[in-house]
Amino acid sequence: MADCEGRARAVSSDFDPGSYRPRPELLADRVILITGAGSGIGRAAALACAAYGARVILHGRTISKLEAVYDEILASGGQRPAIAPLNLLKAQGPDYFQLRDSIADEYGRLDGLLHNAGILGDRTPIEQYEIGTWTEVMHVNLTVPFVLTQLLMPLLNASGDASVVFTSSGVGRRGRAYWGAYAVSKFGIEGLAQVLADETATAGRIRVNCINPGATRTAMRAAAYPAEDPNSLPAPEDIMPAYLYLLGPDSRGLTGASLDAQA
Numbered sequence: 001m002a003d004c005e006g007r008a009r010a011v012s013s014d015f016d017p018g019s020y021r022p023r024p025e026l027l028a029d030r031v032i033l034i035t036g037a038g039s040g041i042g043r044a045a046a047l048a049c050a051a052y053g054a055r056v057i058l059h060g061r062t063i064s065k066l067e068a069v070y071d072e073i074l075a076s077g078g079q080r081p082a083i084a085p086l087n088l089l090k091a092q093g094p095d096y097f098q099l100r101d102s103i104a105d106e107y108g109r110l111d112g113l114l115h116n117a118g119i120l121g122d123r124t125p126i127e128q129y130e131i132g133t134w135t136e137v138m139h140v141n142l143t144v145p146f147v148l149t150q151l152l153m154p155l156l157n158a159s160g161d162a163s164v165v166f167t168s169s170g171v172g173r174r175g176r177a178y179w180g181a182y183a184v185s186k187f188g189i190e191g192l193a194q195v196l197a198d199e200t201a202t203a204g205r206i207r208v209n210c211i212n213p214g215a216t217r218t219a220m221r222a223a224a225y226p227a228e229d230p231n232s233l234p235a236p237e238d239i240m241p242a243y244l245y246l247l248g249p250d251s252r253g254l255t256g257a258s259l260d261a262q263a
Contacts, residue, residue: 015242015245015251015254015259016263017239017241017242017245017260017261017262017263018241018263020241020242020244020245021241022052022241022244022245022248022250024052024053025052025053026052026053026244026248026249026250027049027052027053027054027112027244027247027248028052028053028054029053029054029055030049030053030054030055030111030112030247030248031054031055031057031103031107031109031110031111031112031159032049032054032055032056032057032110032111032112032113032114032247033056033057033059033084033103033110033112033113033114033152034046034049034056034057034058034059034114034116035059035060035088035114035115035116035117035145035148036059036060036116036117036118037056037058037059037060037066037069037116038058038060038061038062038065038066038068038069039060039065039219040216040218040219040220040236041116041167041213041216041218041236041239042060042114042116042117043065043069043236044235044236044237044239044240045114045116045236045240045243046058046069046073046081047069047072047073047076047078047237048237048240048243048244049112049243049244049247050073050076050078050079050081051076051078052244052248053079054079054111054112054247055079055080055081055082055107056073056078056079056081056082057081057082057083057084057103058070058081058082058083058084059084059085059086059099059117060085060086060117061085061086061087061088062085063083063085066083066085067083069081070083082102082106084099084102086099088117088139088140088144089136089139089140091144096147096148096151097151099148099151100151100152100155103152103155104154104155107155108155108158109155109156109158109159109162110152110155110156110158110159110162111159111161111162111163112162112163112164112165112247113148113149113152113156113162113163113164113165114165114167114243114247115145115148115149115164115165115166115167115189116167117140117144118140118141118167118182118185118220119136119137119140119141119182119220120137120182120220120223120224121133121134121136121137121180121181121182122180122181123178123179123180123224124178124180125177125178125180126180129180129181133181134180134181137180137181137182137185138181138184138185138188141181141182141185141186141188141189142185142188142189142192145166145189145192146192149164149196153206156205156206157203157205157206159205159206160205161205161249161252162205162206162207163206163207163208163209163246163247163248163251164193164196164206164207164208164209165209165210165211165243165246165247166189166190166192166193166208166209166210166211167189167210167211167212167213168186168189168190168193168210168211168212168258169182169183169186169212169213170212170214171183171186172185172186172187172188172189172190172212173186173187173190173212173258175187189210190210190258193208193209193210193256193258194256196208197209197255197256198256200255201255201256207251207252207253207254207255208255208256209246209251209254209255209256209257209258209259210257210258210259211242211243211246211258211259211260211261212258212259212260212261213236213239213261213262214234214239214260214261214262215233215234215262216233216234216235216236216238216239216261216262217230217231217233217234217235217236218236221233234262239261239262241261242259242260242261242262243261246259
């Protein structure tokens with residue numbers, strides 16, 4: 001949506017992750033690329049999207065993990081997914097172009113793009129933060145989503161009803177001590193999403209939003225909070241309603257927003 005000057009605005013939403021019930025064919029035949037799909041939230045998102053009819057493109061660094069998700073989708077009766085292995089720390093231009101071209105050749109469009117892949121980096125004061133680690137975190141968490149989105153824009157436009165979802169964080173909305181590059185990268189993601197939403201609002205072919213997963217039972221959460229009992233947290237599967245909502249047609253008209261996956 002846009003205001004009278006044509007600028008996208010963050011649209012308020014009455015979306016309630018606790019009460020949203022997606023219909024069985026919500027994502028029927030939609031082509032959705034999920035980064036970091038080998039484990040954690042990315043794996044859960046891939047399985048959920050496939051369960052609701054999507055043709056999923058599984059991105060990740062570890063082929064064996066992607067193959068396991070691939071097998072799970074087929075075993076559950078989902079459409080045959082595609083595997084797109086890519087090491088985001090080492091990938092160069094040709095690797096990204098190859099990914100884009102393979103999607104174009106196979107599907108001709110892209111209906112959904114979930115930027116889920118990310119790295120934590122160090123939990124340490126800015127004064128002591130290692131510069132190399134800072135650079136890696138900013139590259140994987142912010143620069144890569146920019147590059148992928150830019151290259152895939154023609155395929156997203158070809159959809160006519162595409163959804164781009166960036167993964168944010170509570171520390172990407174309000175800075176917190178010792179979260180360093182991770183927090184700063186998520187502030188950047190919020191800004192990137194707002195800029196892109198503003199640029200695409202008038203055409204109305206692509207909606208762009210952020211999602212904050214919240215405290216979830218993942219390896220990254222365990223690394224950030226090693227003393228925390230993981231069983232006290234919701235599993236990735238438990239927070240999928242918000243992802244399905246943003247990636248599916250029920251969120252048409254919602255752009256420039258940042259939603260919480262947990263109530």
